[in-house]
Amino acid sequence: GAVVSQHPSRVICKSGTSVKIECRSLDFQATTMFWYRQFPKQSLMLMATSNEGSKATYEQGVEKDKFLINHASLTLSTLTVTSAHPEDSSFYICSASGLLNEQFFGPGTRLTVL
Amino acid sequence: GIQVEQSPPDLILQEGANSTLRCNFSDSVNNLQWFHQNPWGQLINLFYIPSGTKQNGRLSATTVATERYSLLYISSSQTTDSGVYFCAVSSGNTPLVFGKGTRLSVIA
Numbered sequence: 001g002a003v004v005s006q007h008p009s010r011v012i013c014k015s016g017t018s019v020k021i022e023c024r025s026l027d028f029q030a031t032t033m034f035w036y037r038q039f040p041k042q043s044l045m046l047m048a049t050s051n052e053g054s055k056a057t058y059e060q061g062v063e064k065d066k067f068l069i070n071h072a073s074l075t076l077s078t079l080t081v082t083s084a085h086p087e088d089s090s091f092y093i094c095s096a097s098g099l100l101n102e103q104f105f106g107p108g109t110r111l112t113v114l
Numbered sequence: 115g116i117q118v119e120q121s122p123p124d125l126i127l128q129e130g131a132n133s134t135l136r137c138n139f140s141d142s143v144n145n146l147q148w149f150h151q152n153p154w155g156q157l158i159n160l161f162y163i164p165s166g167t168k169q170n171g172r173l174s175a176t177t178v179a180t181e182r183y184s185l186l187y188i189s190s191s192q193t194t195d196s197g198v199y200f201c202a203v204s205s206g207n208t209p210l211v212f213g214k215g216t217r218l219s220v221i222a
Contacts, residue, residue, distance in 0.1 A: 032207075034209055034210075038155075042214075043200065043212045043213065043214045043215055044157075044200070044202075044212045046209050046210075046211075049209055091155055093155070093157065095157075095210075100145075100162065101144070101145045101204065101207070102145070102147065102159070102162040103147065103202075103210055104159060105149070105156070105157035105159075107154070107155065107156045108155040108156065108157075110155070
């Protein structure tokens with residue numbers, strides 16, 4: 001199957017700093033990428049849909065100024081958590097849509113804000 | 115939007131046992147995927163199965179689109195099968211909607 005990488009896998013930062021997470025489709029081009037958030041023992045919650053070359057579409061309740069998404073190429077999307085606070089601590093997962101709309105997921109990034 | 119319900123929410127199996135996980139969805143879909151989330155959080159694609167039946171080793175899946183459900187079968191379960199199994203669906207070009215998952219524990 002297709003491979004999606006995510007970097008970093010784990011990050012610890014101080015409150016008020018910004019953190020950038022990269023999502024790459026390694027062996028296919030993805031016009032659409034998705035960002036999810038997962039709290040412990042819960043399901044994945046879609047944050048936004050990222051289309052190459054256009055603005056991301058955010059789900060209701062997700063602050064677009066706090067979670068900046070950039071999809072600059074067909075293989076790279078980035079999520080920047082700006083002015084992070086402890087409540088932003090979570091597991092962030094990206095996915096990329098391949099042929100037939102099948103989605104492939106990255107390994108996730110565990111963010112801890114102190 | 116589409117609703118996805120998975121059952122059972124939790125399942126404990128003895129190693130070697132078989133199990134069936136169910137996914138019900140509320141509307142027509144053109145994408146249905148089953149995932150296994152391992153203890154490190156990685157979502158592993160098991161099946162892309164908007165309809166029909168597929169098999170991969172000890173795992174198989176069946177989706178009856180007209181009746182809006184899908185089943186994931188695990189045979190001869192192993193401790194490495196432990197984790198959370200998610201069903202996710204979408205229609206058209208909409209993003210996947212996830213169920214709440216089935217947490218499987220296989221004990222030796």
